[in-house]
Amino acid sequence: MWLLAAMAFVVAPHVLRLPEWVGVFFVLVVAWRAWIAWRAARTPPRWLVLALTLGAVVATFLAYGRIMGRDAGTTLLVLMAALKLLEMKTSREIELAIHLGFVLVMTNFLFSQTIPFGIYMLACVWLFVATLVGHQRGAGRTPTVRERLAPAGMLLLQAVPLMLVFFILFPRVQGPLWALPQDARAGLSGLSDSMTPGNISKLIQSEATAFRVQFDGEIPPYAVLYWRGPVLWIFDGRTWRVPEFSIAGSQEYSRAERPVRYAVTVEPHGKHWLFSLDVPGTLPRGAGIRHDLQLRSIRPVDSRIRYEMTSYLDYRYGEKLPSAFRGLALSFDERRNPKTVALGRRWAAEAASPVEVVNRALQFFNTQYTYTLEPPILASDDPYDEFLFETKRGFCEHYAGSFALLMRAAGIPARIVTGYQGGEVNPLNRELLVRQADAHAWVEVWLEGRGWVRLDPTSVVAPNRIDAGINAALGPIGVIPSLIAADRLRVLAALRFAWEALDSQWNQWVLGYNVERQRQFLSSLGLEIANWKDLALWLTIATLAVGGFVGLGLVLRDLPVRRDPAVLAWNRYCAKLAAAGLARAPHEGPLDFLARVESLRPAIAPEAREITERYVRARYGDGLSKRENRELLGLVRAFAPAGALRGRRAA
Amino acid sequence: MLIDARARLAPNPVEDVVARASRVILGKERQIRLAMACILARGHLLIEDVPGVGKTTLSHALSRLLGLEYQRIQFTSDLLPADVIGVSIFDRENSSFRFHPGPIFSQIILADEINRASPKAQSALLEAMEEHQVTAEGETRPLPEPFFVIATQNPLHQVGTFPLPESQLDRFLMRLRLGYPDAKAERELLKGEERRDLISQLEPAMSAEQLRELQRAVTATQVSEALLDYVQALVAHTRVSPKYAQGLSPRAALAVLRAAQAWALMQGRRQVLPEDVQAVLPAVVGHRLHGTGESQKGGFDAATDLLTAVAIP
Numbered sequence: 001m002w003l004l005a006a007m008a009f010v011v012a013p014h015v016l017r018l019p020e021w022v023g024v025f026f027v028l029v030v031a032w033r034a035w036i037a038w039r040a041a042r043t044p045p046r047w048l049v050l051a052l053t054l055g056a057v058v059a060t061f062l063a064y065g066r067i068m069g070r071d072a073g074t075t076l077l078v079l080m081a082a083l084k085l086l087e088m089k090t091s092r093e094i095e096l097a098i099h100l101g102f103v104l105v106m107t108n109f110l111f112s113q114t115i116p117f118g119i120y121m122l123a124c125v126w127l128f129v130a131t132l133v134g135h136q137r138g139a140g141r142t143p144t145v146r147e148r149l150a151p152a153g154m155l156l157l158q159a160v161p162l163m164l165v166f167f168i169l170f171p172r173v174q175g176p177l178w179a180l181p182q183d184a185r186a187g188l189s190g191l192s193d194s195m196t197p198g199n200i201s202k203l204i205q206s207e208a209t210a211f212r213v214q215f216d217g218e219i220p221p222y223a224v225l226y227w228r229g230p231v232l233w234i235f236d237g238r239t240w241r242v243p244e245f246s247i248a249g250s251q252e253y254s255r256a257e258r259p260v261r262y263a264v265t266v267e268p269h270g271k272h273w274l275f276s277l278d279v280p281g282t283l284p285r286g287a288g289i290r291h292d293l294q295l296r297s298i299r300p301v302d303s304r305i306r307y308e309m310t311s312y313l314d315y316r317y318g319e320k321l322p323s324a325f326r327g328l329a330l331s332f333d334e335r336r337n338p339k340t341v342a343l344g345r346r347w348a349a350e351a352a353s354p355v356e357v358v359n360r361a362l363q364f365f366n367t368q369y370t371y372t373l374e375p376p377i378l379a380s381d382d383p384y385d386e387f388l389f390e391t392k393r394g395f396c397e398h399y400a401g402s403f404a405l406l407m408r409a410a411g412i413p414a415r416i417v418t419g420y421q422g423g424e425v426n427p428l429n430r431e432l433l434v435r436q437a438d439a440h441a442w443v444e445v446w447l448e449g450r451g452w453v454r455l456d457p458t459s460v461v462a463p464n465r466i467d468a469g470i471n472a473a474l475g476p477i478g479v480i481p482s483l484i485a486a487d488r489l490r491v492l493a494a495l496r497f498a499w500e501a502l503d504s505q506w507n508q509w510v511l512g513y514n515v516e517r518q519r520q521f522l523s524s525l526g527l528e529i530a531n532w533k534d535l536a537l538w539l540t541i542a543t544l545a546v547g548g549f550v551g552l553g554l555v556l557r558d559l560p561v562r563r564d565p566a567v568l569a570w571n572r573y574c575a576k577l578a579a580a581g582l583a584r585a586p587h588e589g590p591l592d593f594l595a596r597v598e599s600l601r602p603a604i605a606p607e608a609r610e611i612t613e614r615y616v617r618a619r620y621g622d623g624l625s626k627r628e629n630r631e632l633l634g635l636v637r638a639f640a641p642a643g644a645l646r647g648r649r650a651a
Numbered sequence: 652m653l654i655d656a657r658a659r660l661a662p663n664p665v666e667d668v669v670a671r672a673s674r675v676i677l678g679k680e681r682q683i684r685l686a687m688a689c690i691l692a693r694g695h696l697l698i699e700d701v702p703g704v705g706k707t708t709l710s711h712a713l714s715r716l717l718g719l720e721y722q723r724i725q726f727t728s729d730l731l732p733a734d735v736i737g738v739s740i741f742d743r744e745n746s747s748f749r750f751h752p753g754p755i756f757s758q759i760i761l762a763d764e765i766n767r768a769s770p771k772a773q774s775a776l777l778e779a780m781e782e783h784q785v786t787a788e789g790e791t792r793p794l795p796e797p798f799f800v801i802a803t804q805n806p807l808h809q810v811g812t813f814p815l816p817e818s819q820l821d822r823f824l825m826r827l828r829l830g831y832p833d834a835k836a837e838r839e840l841l842k843g844e845e846r847r848d849l850i851s852q853l854e855p856a857m858s859a860e861q862l863r864e865l866q867r868a869v870t871a872t873q874v875s876e877a878l879l880d881y882v883q884a885l886v887a888h889t890r891v892s893p894k895y896a897q898g899l900s901p902r903a904a905l906a907v908l909r910a911a912q913a914w915a916l917m918q919g920r921r922q923v924l925p926e927d928v929q930a931v932l933p934a935v936v937g938h939r940l941h942g943t944g945e946s947q948k949g950g951f952d953a954a955t956d957l958l959t960a961v962a963i964p
Contacts, residue, residue, distance in 0.1 A: 585959075586962030586963065587929075587958055587959050587960075587961060587962055587963060588963070589924055589925035589926035589929060589963060590924065590925070590926075591924055591926045592926055592929075616922065616924060617922075619875060619877040619878075620873070620875045620877060620878050620922040620923060620924050620925075621873060621875065621921075621922040622873070623875075
């Protein structure tokens with residue numbers, strides 16, 4: 001049965017997402033219904049369906065603790081749809097079940113909005129429309145697959161113009177259309193507001209997109225693509241954290257005239273921060289900046305957002321360091337990591353200037369350390385001691401963390417910046433794709449007269465990590481189970497680039513079509529639309545226009561036959577007679593009609609006969625010449641059936 | 652001119668056949684005309700009605716009037732294919748088998764009460780109808796030309812009948828129903844002579860050569876695009892409308908067209924008009940259409956519904 005198949009298709013993605021028992025229940029109920037249809041068995045009694053319904057509600061409540069919300073609501077809907085299938089008998093109930101299917105299609109979009117998924121859901125909609133078509137055919141012979149799918153496809157095609165109109169003109173709400181319940185935000189990956197040795201390398205295993213950047217002009221060199229994320233000040237011996245309190249202060253910086261303009265599209269990560277190159281020159285809408293140059297969105301980034309940025313790559317900032325910040329940037333727990341602290345202090349004692357300390361530290365890392373994604377686990381209470389003096393194998397957070405600690409021990413204010421480094425340029429659309437795998441941590445130290453200076457100890461250990469990206473640094477062995485490492489032919493890479501480009505367009509123009517974009521797009525069409533009332537007006541106009549065009553197209557499709565002049569003349573003749581009270585039935589042949597006219601209106605018989613004979617010759621005989629056609633038209637013009645006047649008055 | 656062309660063709664042998672047959676079968680001129688159209692369109696004819704309304708009389712009369720050689724086969728439940736096709740019998744003088752042709756080797760076959768025979772015997776006849784040849788004992792023998800089958804059958808709900816399967820019904824161009832005569836015609840019938848005597852008195856009104864010529868003329872009638880539009884619209888309607896269990900086949904569409912051509916010729920016209928299609932349609936598609944749903948209308952009603960449902964384009 002079509003409905004069952006369509007239902008199974010639309011629910012399939014849900015079954016993978018929701019708890020197993022939901023899937024099992026659904027499959028069982030649908031199988032039961034199929035068996036009923038197959039063997040023409042009896043549908044279950046009413047009380048059983050009722051009991052199952054109650055059971056489903058209770059089970060949902062037990063599983064989620066509520067029956068509202070995205071996951072619980074969807075579960076409930078899936079269960080109810082299955083039960084509806086079980087009890088449907090009448091035509092009305094079948095239609096209801098089909099419409100329930102459309103709602104299920106919508107719920108799927110609460111979970112995923114990618115292109116392949118969209119296509120899949122479109123196929124589901126097609127199936128449901130086909131089911132509806134099959135249902136409307138009524139009793140009798142079952143329509144073939146083609147007879148179902150073809151008209152359904154036509155219907156969908158006819159709906160496309162209307163869909164476009166609604167997509168373009170429907171008033172957008174600032175922010176997400178409806179607030180997703182809290183549970184929709186679980187499981188977003190991204191940087192966190194703290195850094196412990198080991199947590200970024202977990203992120204690095206992920207190929208998921210963090211954000212995309214479109215540069216206005218040249219893409220800056222790879223080595224300066226440090227995407228600034230959370231800045232970590234607080235250190236407890238193991239973990240670096242973002243200060244809980246908001247640090248207000250000046251963000252003064254001097255900058256050289258080398259602005260880079262770009263637009264960033266961030267995937268939802270559930271936190272507040274936004275990413276930019278150092279140093280940000282503008283603020284995105286709805287965002288603020290901390291004094292440590294960290295951009296923060298006012299609302300958590302729960303949906304994909306896009307913002308325009310300008311950054312100045314030659315800069316100098318924070319030349320004056322307030323004492324409160326200085327204290328924060330120097331604080332560490334004396335009791336933890338004693339060897340590291342001692343080393344830092346020794347350097348400070350031996351060196352003449354902080355710059356020398358810094359250089360010495362970089363030198364230190366250059367000699368003895370190995371870059372690896374799978375560093376030994378640091379279990380002791382003094383993880384940086386363990387790393388620096390025992391394991392000596394680590395990842396960016398190890399280097400950044402220990403380096404910052406060394407600096408603080410040496411009396412140089414230091415802090416950790418986490419974010420992303422580099423990215424991958426898609427040659428097709430010149431777009432930079434930054435993945436979670438590009439996550440990185442580096443250090444900023446404050447030097448007298450220089451302000452905050454970015455230092456990346458990882459670049460000393462594994463220079464090509466910064467120059468060429470993570471995969472180059474790790475070599476072809478590829479700790480990351482991705483296509484990238486294995487693809488020697490570059491075919492996959494090309495395909496992937498094409499896909500990324502498409503996906504990016506989809507994100508920007510379909511999913512990211514918000515108030516702002518809508519206004520931009522409409523004004524590029526010459527429509528300045530100020531508020532939703534205008535929008536609603538235009539929506540109505542455009543809907544009517546599109547409906548009119550489609551309707552006109554359908555009418556015109558049936559029209560060409562009527563262009564024959566003889567047919568036009570004949571129609572006019574019939575119209576005149578109809579006005580005179582003698583209407584031709586649609587299925588009445590010309591001779592039969594003539595016979596009727598002759599018997600009912602003998603007075604006009606000769607003219608009627610003349611016209612009919614010509615028409616018959618035109619339509620069913622050899623056809624008429626142009627002159628004869630004109631004569632026929634003349635005859636029809638002159639034709640005045642008695643009673644026409646009365647008929648007209650009556651009309 | 653165009654419409655009065657009938658007068659020009661006089662003396663019209665077709666009109667003559669119709670007129671003479673009408674003297675034997677009273678009050679059934681339309682059915683006689685349809686039967687005639689069927690023959691002119693080279694189709695086989697099935698006449699279906701309750702016993703005693705003149706099925707056999709009509710087929711007898713037509714056979715005689717057309718001046719063709721004819722044979723009557725009474726179909727019974729124990730009829731064997733060999734009874735229809737013929738059988739080889741050992742000839743002592745020549746010491747060999749000699750084929751004795753059955754009644755089917757004839758120009759007109761009257762297959763009386765065809766649905767009383769077993770499917771096996773039916774199919775022997777029906778194969779011959781389609782192929783215009785029979786195969787007996789491994790040898791294929793052509794049948795004479797022209798070759799017509801006029802079959803009669805009792806309505807299916809009568810006792811002791813084997814309904815013809817749809818595929819075999821499809822081989823008949825038309826199915827006619829005679830129906831009861833009206834009171835006046837019946838009165839005349841009761842007062843008049845014995846029908847059997849009337850038939851034996853009938854003289855052929857047409858030669859075989861004339862018949863062939865008319866058949867050729869049928870295919871030469873003019874079929875315009877507009878008319879094809881109409882035929883296609885009718886056929887298409889049966890395929891999409893939920894009122895019919897099954898749509899009409901292309902063969903059925905072709906049958907409608909041929910019969911309409913024959914009808915147009917009988918009206919004395921060279922062009923086929925929608926009226927011609929309408930005149931023959933119930934007879935041609937009545938046995939190929941089945942209504943669905945609550946109505947479960949019989950073929951004739953379904954065909955009539957079809958005519959009113961489809962506008963002439």
